[in-house]
Amino acid sequence: MAETQQETVFKSVLELANNNEVPEKYIYAQGSINTSPLLLAVPQVDLILLTSPDRQQELNKLQSGLKSCGCIQVINHGIEDSFLDKVLEISKQFFALPTEEKLKYARTVNQIEGYGNDKVLTDNQRLDWSDRLYLNVFPEDIRKLQF
Template sequence: MAELMSNSVQEMAASGQEPPVKYFYKGNDGGVLDSSVPLIEIPVVDLGLLSSPSTSAQELEKLKLALSTWGCFQVINHGMTSSFLDKIREVSKQFFASPMEEKQKYSREADSIEGYGNDMILSDHQTVDWTDRLYLTH
């Protein structure tokens, strides 16, 4: 069940192909927000504060809270230059614009989350995200 989908989302979008049923959320499985619940901003963690003895405990607590409640956070003061981040964006665009045969060289293995592909298919009734991704660990 955990195999890659036959067509990438990029291929389906480029050809105007209708997405398969597994991409459509049904009922409340799409995580629709209740309009009575206020939107909350994604937590921001300042890496500069993590390295300071006077502020590291507070910032570490923010990091812990962000991971335990959101599962993600925005990082500031990470030391990466804008030009470096621009280069990462450009390399990413080049990768996803490359021919499918090239991207398939980096396909994730059936039992792994790392590599190029779509959501892992864990159930025949699973709704998957309309996305192709390249997930790498370092």
């Protein structure tokens, strides 16, 4: 299995796309994915309301959102739009780099941080056709950057 993990970490989507055949790990059985439109809106959780005396309703929305769709949209978080725009621009710049440059930041097999694909947990796991850059930035003591 270690060989499979190593292969997944270092084969970018671009490399996979250059092959004549789609690797089996990226093929889902017909009907195994629900392709119907999302019927449930992603809940918005107001960070300010989570700190108010009347926070129970917001806590319920948080719990419900994480249980029902696995995600939430956080509003009133205090992060400036200009900062978020800058993060988006830097992300675009990173993914526009040549593959050789991005591979300098490749995650190792046993780590989640870094550039790469899905972490392979089982031999029969189906993978997403995507490249990712995962970084823990806060709190600083959990960072494991080794680049």
